[in-house]
Amino acid sequence: MKAESWIFGITTIFVAVVAPVYWLLAGDPTGTSALVMTALLFGMVTLYLGFHASRMDPRPEDRKEGEIADGAGELGFFPPYSWWPLWCALALGVIVYGTALAAWWLVIIGFVIGAIMVCGFIFEYYRGEHAH
Template identity: 65%
Template sequence: MKMEAWIFGSTTIFLVLVSPAYWFITDAGESGADWTGTSALAMTTLLCAMCTLYLGFHATRMDARPEDLPDAEMADGAGELGFFPPYSWWPLWCALCLSTIVLALALTAWWLVVIGFALGAIAVCGWVFEYYRGVHAH
């Protein structure tokens, strides 16, 4: 985790230097200039800073992983790596419901928005409770 924190920290430092430079180069201070790039760089800087703080905070409170140790052996990383969920059709239905809602908003078909939210609630519930029933029940 310490290495990941350093990677995000160096990216944050880079973005802190690049964001004002981009603002000055593109004359974003002028009226009618493009604020999109400056805003995107500022939000990216804040996102990288948030990841740096999170990873740095947890790196100090957890035991070192085998890949973080300079004298680690291959056998130190053996064993179960974690839980990986099997295939699922629920993300497809959630995406279809969201695309229906967005299309309905673009067409101003409010009745289709209601249908999209209703089907979306069913799809989200199916996705959340996927491991409580069926083949993959715990």
């Protein structure tokens, strides 16, 4: 993770330098505040990655003497497919549509459907074809 922290650190410095230059040239408070917030968010990710990189064993790609074969093995669990994000997004769409129309009954229906869909999304791998 040291390489990632360096990439985010360089980007933080770049955006932190660009923000005041943008303020001086454009005088736009909206763009300047967006650049400042971007620099702060990149800085937060940099600190997180740097903190964890210093406390964990180096990965094969972080070591200078690391070989390709050192990274062999299981990389993690990758789900084959899922329909639940689609239904969760549709429930969110109902909530947003109800809010835009000020139809609070539609918002309540969207929250009820959304709660059911989020529960299905969370417990997707507890039953059925891909159960663990």
